[in-house]
Amino acid sequence: MKEINTQTSFVVFDSFSELETEDKALLNKAKEAVANSYAPYSHFHVGAAILLENGIVVTGNNQENAAYPSGMCAERIAIWNASSQYPNTIIKKIAITVKSENKTVDKPVAPCGACRQTLLEYEVNQKEPIEVFFMGEVGTIVKANSLQDLLPFSFDESFL
Numbered sequence: 001m002k003e004i005n006t007q008t009s010f011v012v013f014d015s016f017s018e019l020e021t022e023d024k025a026l027l028n029k030a031k032e033a034v035a036n037s038y039a040p041y042s043h044f045h046v047g048a049a050i051l052l053e054n055g056i057v058v059t060g061n062n063q064e065n066a067a068y069p070s071g072m073c074a075e076r077i078a079i080w081n082a083s084s085q086y087p088n089t090i091i092k093k094i095a096i097t098v099k100s101e102n103k104t105v106d107k108p109v110a111p112c113g114a115c116r117q118t119l120l121e122y123e124v125n126q127k128e129p130i131e132v133f134f135m136g137e138v139g140t141i142v143k144a145n146s147l148q149d150l151l152p153f154s155f156d157e158s159f160l
């Protein structure tokens with residue numbers, strides 16, 4: 001028997017002004033994407049913006065449905081939008097932000113497990129890490145250096 005110790009580091013920015021210009025711009029695109037979220041049931045609006053290697057930014061937002069499980073998260077809409085329009089293009093980073101109708105979300109909102117798994121698929125394929133920036137409406141911003149850091153012991157095609 002043995003124990004494995006892993007160490008993962010995340011960067012925490014105290015405010016928007018600490019970010020690099022490119023990352024500010026990407027988070028601003030995610031904020032813009034929040035505006036077109038369709039969330040009449042949760043009242044929780046999520047926006048995601050993806051920067052591709054070719055400089056193009058592709059966005060997505062959550063789209064809910066009266067049949068609740070038929071809705072979809074912003075991150076998966078964004079990544080599938082990117083992959084469907086620009087297949088086999090390296091994904092550099094994704095920025096995620098939210099706006100709730102119920103309260104001011106003041107802590108960083110990390111992507112859900114299913115979105116992590118979906119994003120990881122593309123990171124594994126491209127063999128290059130995807131940076132993930134996530135934040136609430138206000139407060140600190142977290143940067144994960146890769147999807148692997150957000151989903152250790154993950155499932156991928158190597159098991160198949």
Ligand code: THU
Nearest residue numbers: 042044046062073074111112115
């Ligand atoms: N949501 C996302 O868009 N991304 C996540 O990672 C977590 C949750 C959406 C789904 C649903 O429309 C609303 O937020 C409340 O769960």
